[in-house]
Amino acid sequence: MITTAFDAEVHDRTSFDCGVDSINGFLRHQTTQWIRKGLSSCWVLESDNSKNIIGFYTLSAAALSCEDVVDIGGRQLPKTIQIPAIRIGRLGVDVSHQGKGLGEALLIDAFARASMIDAAWAFVIVDALDTAASAWYERYGFVPISNDSLRLVIARATVLKALG
Ligand SMILES: CC(C)(COP(=O)(O)OP(=O)(O)OC[C@H]1O[C@@H](n2cnc3c(N)ncnc32)[C@H](O)[C@@H]1OP(=O)(O)O)[C@@H](O)C(=O)NCCC(=O)NCCS
Numbered sequence: 202m203i204t205t206a207f208d209a210e211v212h213d214r215t216s217f218d219c220g221v222d223s224i225n226g227f228l229r230h231q232t233t234q235w236i237r238k239g240l241s242s243c244w245v246l247e248s249d250n251s252k253n254i255i256g257f258y259t260l261s262a263a264a265l266s267c268e269d270v271v272d273i274g275g276r277q278l279p280k281t282i283q284i285p286a287i288r289i290g291r292l293g294v295d296v297s298h299q300g301k302g303l304g305e306a307l308l309i310d311a312f313a314r315a316s317m318i319d320a321a322w323a324f325v326i327v328d329a330l331d332t333a334a335s336a337w338y339e340r341y342g343f344v345p346i347s348n349d350s351l352r353l354v355i356a357r358a359t360v361l362k363a364l365g
Pocket of ligand 1 (some may be wrong): 300
């Protein structure tokens with residue numbers, strides 16, 4: 202693991218800038234409440250002084266319908282239940298550290314944390330902000346749930362394979 206749990210007493214949220222206002226704004230204004238309300242956990246890659254945030258991601262429990270994953274193993278799944286999943290809600294790397302492989306490292310870190318959760322899940326979900334973000338996730342095996350969708354999923358088996 203390269204990340205640690207976000208701690209508002211330790212981490213300075215104001216200096217983080219991944220270039221996307223909605224992601225910066227979430228970290229600044231919503232993270233603490235979301236953690237307290239059980240809506241997501243937040244994991245940060247700290248600078249050497251522990252204060253600055255180099256990158257972060259959030260994780261939450263989620264659910265998919267069989268139709269969402271019909272082309273990605275969904276045909277084998279029961280139609281009567283929601284398919285359990287883990288959502289990577291937000292993921293960002295500070296612009297001063299982008300292009301060094303840290304986004305990929307955070308994604309693998311998120312997979313590792315998901316793999317250790319004792320509740321079962323069959324897919325990891327992301328909602329990409331735009332087609333560029335979608336293309337970035339597709340590099341790692343995520344598949345759009347439909348042709349024009351910015352919601353992408355990756356099957357548990359592919360996640361575990363990526364973790365070796
Ligand atoms: C997307 C993001 C997390 C990538 O972080 P990063 O640390 O720069 O990424 P990495 O260095 O690990 O990149 C790994 C590879 O992806 C490529 N890549 C980076 N951004 C990309 C994009 N938008 N589309 C496609 N490929 C991209 C890199 O060129 C690199 O390729 P290489 O290994 O062939 O050189 C970062 O650019 C970011 O925070 N963007 C703003 C927030 C965002 O879009 N988050 C994701 C959607 S919620």
